[in-house]
Amino acid sequence: MATVTLKGNAIETSGNLPEIGSPAPDFKLTATDLSTKTLSDFKGEKLVLNIFPSIDTGTCAQSVRQFNKEASNLENTKVLCISHDLPFAHARFCGAEGLENVISLSDYKDGSFGKDYGLNFVTGPLEALHSRSVVIVDENGIVKYTEQVPETVNEPNYKAALEALQ
Known part of the structure; x- marks a missing residue:
């Protein structure tokens, strides 16, 4: 279990992110085409897993925009933007913003991604949503x-995440 804050108030997650050097846990997520x-x-x-509570918040939206911008320069790399938002919300946002360099995925069906990656909030007002996280997975x-x-x-540390892709 990890502890992070939301506007200075402590909230806990369901576990810890996967260990560096370990195989990434498999997942089943829903794309915008269902x-x-x-x-x-x-x-x-190579994968950038950009994980966040909801596409409809300023910081989450900015992370999608920033990784979309950065992804256009990356070879053999996909940016997966993951939340509990419905696939329709992801499609609406990326369509309205003209974002074409990210793949939006939803954990709405059973929440297993958040559980398997140890990042579901288990306390606080965002309970059951995902903690803002970045996971880099190699090829x-x-x-x-x-x-x-x-x-x-x-926001996440974009520079450190992108440097890990090298």
């Missing part, structure tokens, strides 16, 4: 970098 995506769908590619499915943002309203 298809199911798993880790194996991205085999052989062999190994976790290379993790960040659970200590203060939920803050």
Whole structure:
């Protein structure tokens, strides 16, 4: 269990992010076209897992915009933007913003991604949503970098995450 804050108030998560050097846990997430995506769908590619509470908040939206901008320059890399938001909310946001360099995925069906990655909030007003986190996975499915943002309203460390892709 990890503790982060939301506007200075402590909230806890269901566990800890995967260990660096360990295989990334598999997942089943729903894409905006309602298809199911798993880790194996991205085999052989580097992944940026941009995980957040809700696309409809300023900081979450900014992280999607920033990773979309950065992703256009990355070879053999996919940016997966993951939350509990419905796939329709992801599609609406990315469509309205013209974001084409990220893949939006939803954990709305059973929440297993959040459980398996140890980042569901278990206390506080965001209970059951995902803690703002970034996980970098290499082309062999190994976790290379993790960040659970200590203060939920803050943005992740984009530079450190992108450097881990090198």
